[in-house]
Amino acid sequence: MSGPLKITVLGSGTSVGVPTPGCHCKVCTSDDPRDKRLRPSILISYDGRNVVVDTTPDFRTQVLRAGVDHIDAVVFTHAHADHIMGMDDLRPFNFRQKTRIPIFAAADTMESIQRCFRYIFDDRERESSIPQLDCHTLNGERFDLFGLEFLPVRIFHGRAPIYGFRFGQAAYLTDHSEIPEASLEQLRGLDVLFLDALRHNPHPTHSTVERSVKLAGELAPRRAFFTHICHDLAHTQTESRLPPHIRLAYDGLELEVESNA
C-alpha cells in the first residue's frame, strides 16, 4: 500500500486507568479531558482497514467513542489483563462483518490468551455466542496485514520478553523497562514513536518519563508520544517540561504517518 495511515490513540492510561478508582488526587479529579486515560491501545487505519493493537478492558467503550464500525485484525503486545480483557467484545464485529477476525500474538501470549478465554477456544457446543477468531502465532518475523508490513520488535517488560510493533514510519511500544540493542536498531529515525512513560518514579516493569526522554533522544524520532501513563502525571504540567517534539499521548489523539517503512 502507499499513502498515509492514521493512528488513533484509543487509550493512554496505565493498567488501572486514570482516574484510578477511589483516588481523589489532583489528576484523578482534573477537568482536563486529557487527564482521563483508558487502558492502553491504538487503532491503525489504512486502505479502509482497521487494525487494533490490544483489546483492553475498555475496548467496548473505546470503539464506541472512536466510532469504529469494523475490525479487520487484532495484534497483541502481551497477555497482561490491561491488554487483553476486552476481547469478548469483538463479537459485535463478527456479527456485523459475518467473518472471523484474525488475531496475532507471540506463542506465549497466544497461550495465555487461550487459557484466559478458554470458553472461546475449547470447541464445545454452546447456546450463546463467542468471538469467532483465527489465531496466528508470531515468530518475530515481519508479517503483512492487508498490504502493510508489521515488524514485531522485542522489548523487555521487567523480565518478560514482549512485543512492540513497527509499521510504516511509526512504532508502538507500550510496556517496556528495557529495549535490547538489536531492537533499538529497528527504531531509529521514525516519524512517530510511542514509548512507555508510566511516571517519574522508577518501576520494575515500566519506563519513566526521564528514561523515555533519553530514549527518544537516542532514537531521534521526529515526534515521540508517551503512553501507559499513571495518575502521577498531569497532562499540561508534564508536557510543559518536555521538549516540543515529545508529547504525552491522550485518548482520542489522531496522527497521520507515512505507510512506507
Ligand SMILES: [Zn+2]
Ligand atoms: Zn500494560
Ligand SMILES: [Zn+2]
Ligand atoms: Zn489519582
Ligand SMILES: [Zn+2]
Ligand atoms: Zn504489561
